[in-house]
Amino acid sequence: MASAREEILQRIRNARVPAAAPVVRGYLQEGPGGIDLFAERVADYRAIVHVVTDVPQALERLRGKRIVAPQDVPAEWLIDGVTWLHEPLTIAELDQADGVLTGCAVAIADTGTIVLDGGEAQGRRALTLLPDYHLCVVRADQIAGSVPEALGRLEPTRPLTFISGPSATSDIELDRVEGVHGPRTLEVLIVT
Amino acid sequence: MARNPVTWLGSPTFPKAAREALQDTQLRQNLRRATGTIRGRREAAVAEMTDWEMLRVAGEQIKDDVLARLDTLLVQLEESVTARGGVVHWARDAEEANRIVLGLCRDEGADEVVKVKSMATAEIGLNEALEAGGVHAVETDLAELIVQLGDDRPSHILVPAIHRNRSEIREIFQRRMGIEVSDEPADLAEAARVYLREKFLTTKVAISGANFAVADTGSIVVLESEGNGRMCLTLPDTLITVMGIEKLVPSWQDLEVFLQLLPRSSTAERMNPYTSVWTGVTPGDGPQRFHLVLIDNGRTSTLEDSVGRQALRCIRCSACLNVCPVYERTGGKSYGSVYPGPIGAILTPQLVGDMRDPQAASLPYASSLCGACFEVCPVRIDIPSVLTHLRAEAVEAKGRTAESIAMAAAAWMFREASRYEKAQKAGSLARFLARDGKITSLPWPGSKWTSSRDVPAPPAESFRTWWRKNRG
């Protein structure tokens, strides 16, 4: 008897689907972009947004808290007065932290999205998932205008997380309510 | 061959089920409210995009290309996933898929798994199969949880509990979680968060579906809102993803189209809160064992039909459900399948693959052919044309005339005064009555009939009486 794999592939071939027309990519490749649009769109999701020039000063808001930070965040972010939690961290430790501070890989102005790829200043995925508060630092040069631009800047085989606002659900009467399993508060610092 | 679990065993045909649903005023109220809200918001989210039509065309073309090269692309996907440390399994049908997944759970010694909402696993009846094998599957999506705790059936692709309003959800949560909670959506969401937290933190095996799989990189994509998906995709040691073979896109670039089409069409958002992309196994980040189960389950036979195969372009956004006048009145459960609404009416009979099955044969009639579904579909599936095509097949399979089937299907709609009058009040029938003394088109059950002859118009005051006399 043929394996499931062989049988399925053979059945596909037997269907003799004719070749398709070439894909016409007539849609927009670029968006207007910019800090203002990005800030506005992030805020639309009821995330908190600040445009700042001095990151350490903006991080004063973390004072007195227990905050997870990937090992490789810029040293100047690790201000005094905050209990910084670094890897290795257990799931329970992550769950009990007050929040997490990260950078990002790319952001998308059109959709108000932040993309993490596990690279510099981001850590593994669990870090930004379990703490109930996520503070994300976005550099102006990381903001892409459109979804196509952003995907072009990303390496697809890295573990990617696209974040658009705090955790939410539309499952009750199709109305968006913030705050289910992911971080219930998302705060974004846009650095100019 | 065993009955394909995509339809519910013993479920009545569409007209029978719809007749019952139409009596349920609470259900109709819940649906009208929910679909009405989302319709308006989807329109606004789409109107913002100047290039929406170009995105739809590209979406259609990319998916057609996938269907034309499906064998090559699947082999390519298998290679890329395997190269990155994943294991690919193939399943001809639901039974085989369930056996594979149960075997994987047993290999891990798991008696409980967490699940992120997936149409593919609902289609194959995975939860029931796991349960029978001693593995309990915990649904973690809020709507799925509501369905599971309510011992209920899903009624919508995206929001399986759309037929429940907040106070019904509150009642289910209080009863099954043993808690006191208000009917505020935020409080209900909080209750779900607390209820599932421990499960996320301790369960070792997760099962997911996939919205897309990128053939050339092996990347799998899941869009979600709540973060339950991220929990399942990130925390457990082992991840099992079950995916229909048509969920492919050829390249990473193609995702730029679907990541724009899907969120706006489904939840009417510029972007859904979370999208996760992973490729095989990443050392030190996320599950260290990854299995991808590719299921056919009626897809290759659907592929053979040159008109019907476009149903395989579907990205399960649910926009067609939300605009469908028949869906809004009858609810999703009347369709007797995990795929309700316009897409269900064309996909379910094809996956079942047997038009002698009375339930499958009744589904292509669950439509007024108004065309709203085609207009909103982000991958331009011409649902009305496929419906017409499948009606012809149903007729052929039954060896009956088109008229006799249309008439039988029509009978329920006009049988009771209350139903008819309500429908007329809503304006859904009146517009079919011609001013020149002829009826040229009837709503769905009769449309088949009126397309073949002119029906003399009834006296305006009593369409129902006329119908009773004339329905043959």
Ligand code: SF4
């Ligand atoms: S048929 Fe089109 S509109 Fe309906 S769920 Fe599928 S993609 Fe969405």
